[in-house]
Each structure stands twice: as structure tokens, then as C-alpha cells.
Amino acid sequence: MKILIDNGHGAGTPGKRSPDGVLREYAWNRQIAARIVSALADLGHDAELLVPELSDVPLPERCRRVNAWCQQLGRDNVILVSIHVNAAGLGERWYDATGWCAYTSRGDTRADALATCLYEAARFHLPGRRLRTDYTDGDPDLEAGFYILRRTLAPSVLVENFFMDSRSDCAFLLSAEGQAAIVNLHVDGIIRYLSSVISCNP
Numbered sequence: 001m002k003i004l005i006d007n008g009h010g011a012g013t014p015g016k017r018s019p020d021g022v023l024r025e026y027a028w029n030r031q032i033a034a035r036i037v038s039a040l041a042d043l044g045h046d047a048e049l050l051v052p053e054l055s056d057v058p059l060p061e062r063c064r065r066v067n068a069w070c071q072q073l074g075r076d077n078v079i080l081v082s083i084h085v086n087a088a089g090l091g092e093r094w095y096d097a098t099g100w101c102a103y104t105s106r107g108d109t110r111a112d113a114l115a116t117c118l119y120e121a122a123r124f125h126l127p128g129r130r131l132r133t134d135y136t137d138g139d140p141d142l143e144a145g146f147y148i149l150r151r152t153l154a155p156s157v158l159v160e161n162f163f164m165d166s167r168s169d170c171a172f173l174l175s176a177e178g179q180a181a182i183v184n185l186h187v188d189g190i191i192r193y194l195s196s197v198i199s200c201n202p
Contacts, residue, residue, distance in 0.1 A: 001194055002069050003040055003047040005186075006082035006148065007033035008158075010056025015091050018164045023174060025164060026056070029083045032161070035183045036083070040190065050080070063151040070153040078154035079114055079193070081186060085173065086160035095165050101132035103158045104141045105149040113196060115141035115157045118189035125185035129162075129172075159186070 009016050009026040016025035033049055040047035050065055051057045069078045088095035102118050104111040119140040122131055133140040141157070149156050161182050162169035172178035 001046065001197070002073055002078045003037075003045055003190060004050045004066055004069065004078065004080045004154070005033045005037050005047060006050040006062060006080060008082055008084040010051070011054045013056045016087075016164075017091055018170045019091055019094055023085070023164050023170050025085045026054075028085060028164075028173060030054075032179065032182055032186075033083045035179075036081075036186045036190075039183060039187045043187075043191070045190075045194070050082075059147045060151070062148055066148075066152040066154055066156070075153040076110075079190070080148070080152055080154050080156040081114075081118075081190065082148055082156065082158040083186075084158060084160050085164045086162060087165050088163055089165055091165060093165070094167050095163065097163045098166050098169050099130040099132040100126060100162055101160050102141050103144045103146060103149065103160070105156070106143045106145060108137070109155070111149070111155040111157050112139050112141060114155050114189075114193045115139070117192035117196065118157060118159065118186065120192060121185040121189035125181045125188065132160075 007029040011026055013026055037047045037049055050062060066080050088097035100122055102115045104115050116139050134142050146158055149158055162173055164170055
């Protein structure tokens with residue numbers, strides 16, 4: 001299974017930072033994504049960064065890269081997890097919003113199982129912290145028409161790792177403990193998914 005980890009945004013993306021400027025989303029995403037890839041590779045999995053560049057690679061190009069792997073390996077042999085940090089506002093002030101969540105495209109999709117595995121891992125690695133869920137369709141993930149979810153052939157999940165404009169969330173995201181928890185939940189969730197795929201296709 002080819003595991004693609006998308007580090008959302010880039011150095012030139014306007015905004016996308018905490019109100020005090022300490023957390024810059026592209027840099028945080030890039031660091032966490034690299035650690036996830038490294039941890040998966042250490043466990044013997046075929047994982048890589050979708051965007052090694054520092055620049056904000058446009059969404060059509062990101063999707064083209066994912067779909068090229070799907071054409072080469074088969075769409076059932078590739079997954080994408082896109083790493084982001086949420087925001088309640090535009091970075092001008094602090095808010096009280098909090099919570100971790102994962103998005104899939106709308107409807108019943110192959111990404112639902114991957115998102116569910118990530119939620120299971122999040123419950124374990126983020127005890128006492130809010131998980132934002134929507135069970136109206138029978139699974140915990142939120143649904144949205146994000147471009148990278150709609151235009152990729154592989155099962156694709158976009159994760160919002162808490163809120164950069166919440167003081168408590170921001171402190172957690174910048175802490176060694178918080179970063180380790182985020183990395184571990186992604187690695188754990190992806191491995192749970194891979195195990196479920198193998199058990200269904202022995």
C-alpha cells in the first residue's frame with residue numbers, strides 16, 4: 001500500500017497562523033507530516049510526503065500526484081491523509097473553539113473506513129480531548145466538498161488537528177506531548193486501516 005501524507009499549504013500561503021504568529025500552519029503541517037512518514041517507514045511501510053516543496057503546491061497538482069500513483073499501482077493500493085490545523089477565524093484574535101476531526105468527501109466512500117480508523121486511534125491517543133464527529137450517516141467523520149477529497153482517486157481523508165486560534169489547542173500543538181500524540185494517532189490509525197484491508201483481502 002502506498003501511503004501519501006499531504007502537508008497542507010506552503011510557505012507563501014497567506015494567513016494560516018496563530019494570532020500571535022508563533023504557530024505557522026505550513027511549518028507545523030510539514031513537521032508533523034515528515035514525522036508520520038518517518039515513523040511509518042521505520043515500521044516497513046511505503047510512505048512518502050506528497051509535497052516535498054516548501055512552496056504552496058496548487059491543489060490540482062497535488063491531486064495529479066495522487067492520481068498518478070493510483071494509475072501506477074491501482075486506486076485500491078494508495079491512500080492519502082492530508083494534514084491541517086483548523087481555525088475558527090482569520091487569525092486576528094483568539095477563539096474558544098476546540099477539537100480534532102477528520103473529513104471525507106460527501107456520501108458513502110471508501111475513505112470512510114480510513115477516517116473511522118483514525119477516529120479510533122484519536123480516542124486512544126487524545127484522552128480527555130474533544131473529537132468533533134457527525135454520526136448522522138453511521139460513521140464519525142465529517143463530510144465536505146474539499147477539492148483534494150473530491151478530485152483524488154484514492155481513499156482520501158483531510159484531518160484538522162485542533163485549532164491554531166485557540167490558546168489551549170495552540171499550546172497543545174506546540175508542545176512535545178501534543179505533537180507526539182498527533183503523530184502517533186496518525187500512524188496508529190493508518191496501521192489499523194491497513195490491518196483491516198489485509199484481513200478483508202487475505
